[in-house]
Amino acid sequence: MEIRFEQAEVRYGEKVALQPLSLLLTENRIGVIGLNGSGKTTFARMINGLVKPTSGKVMVNGKDTTDANGALADIGFIFQSPQNQIILPIVREDIALGLKARGVAKNELDARIDGVLGRFGAQALGDRRAHELSGGELQIAALCSVLATEPALLILDEPTNQLDLKNRQKVASIISNLPENIIVISHDLDLVADFDRVLVFDQGRLAADAPGRDAVNRYRDIALA
Ligand SMILES: Nc1ncnc2c1ncn2[C@@H]1O[C@H](COP(=O)(O)OP(=O)(O)OP(=O)(O)O)[C@@H](O)[C@H]1O
Numbered sequence: 001m002e003i004r005f006e007q008a009e010v011r012y013g014e015k016v017a018l019q020p021l022s023l024l025l026t027e028n029r030i031g032v033i034g035l036n037g038s039g040k041t042t043f044a045r046m047i048n049g050l051v052k053p054t055s056g057k058v059m060v061n062g063k064d065t066t067d068a069n070g071a072l073a074d075i076g077f078i079f080q081s082p083q084n085q086i087i088l089p090i091v092r093e094d095i096a097l098g099l100k101a102r103g104v105a106k107n108e109l110d111a112r113i114d115g116v117l118g119r120f121g122a123q124a125l126g127d128r129r130a131h132e133l134s135g136g137e138l139q140i141a142a143l144c145s146v147l148a149t150e151p152a153l154l155i156l157d158e159p160t161n162q163l164d165l166k167n168r169q170k171v172a173s174i175i176s177n178l179p180e181n182i183i184v185i186s187h188d189l190d191l192v193a194d195f196d197r198v199l200v201f202d203q204g205r206l207a208a209d210a211p212g213r214d215a216v217n218r219y220r221d222i223a224l225a
């Protein structure tokens with residue numbers, strides 16, 4: 001997957017959420033870190049077309065995101081609050097929804113759903129009510145719903161932020177074993193420390209672009225300055 005930002009900027013009225021940014025991303029695992037309000041979620045939403053640049057453009061595999069109607073179908077996105085991710089009451093139904101929207105035949109649905117739940121040892125979650133799940137279970141259910149659609153790229157916006165140590169370890173290990181291309185936004189610096197490339201945002205500006213540990217050190221300098 002090739003993601004290209006060309007002088008892409010996002011403004012909300014007077015407020016500049018992301019200063020003009022030019023960047024080419026081709027790595028399989030990319031981390032995004034920075035202080036609250038520094039523009040990380042805005043940046044991530046531009047990649048799947050949920051946020052369109054106010055000026056400049058964002059190209060994904062040569063296609064301009066502004067030409068897409070809404071979000072790009074082959075980019076999975078796990079939102080900062082997974083509570084907002086699961087739409088239907090029962091986890092299986094929610095996973096089925098995304099599959100049906102992508103034209104998966106009715107007689108294939110059960111196998112696909114069981115397959116993705118099995119991948120994470122989460123078969124027991126299938127028949128559960130989403131609103132009764134704990135934060136960690138919900139995070140895993142959201143991952144199943146998105147990964148079932150076999151996205152070319154998965155963007156995870158703070159996937160461990162509400163989790164206890166045990167669930168944090170579980171989700172972190174799932175993430176580190178995902179073969180999919182991923183972009184991980186996180187305040188959990190250990191999660192991205194071994195990534196090849198980590199972007200550090202500061203006040204809507206790309207302040208550093210470096211291998212994991214170097215980027216984490218740059219972020220510490222910025223955050224604690
Ligand atoms: N829809 C919006 N309307 C107005 N301002 C917005 C909107 N979305 C984001 N912003 C502003 O843009 C800036 C960047 O927000 P963004 O959500 O990208 O930050 P973030 O780095 O993801 O922060 P956090 O770590 O808290 O999730 C913030 O100042 C925020 O208030």
Ligand SMILES: [Mg+2]
Nearest residue numbers: 040041042080
């Ligand atoms: Mg955010």
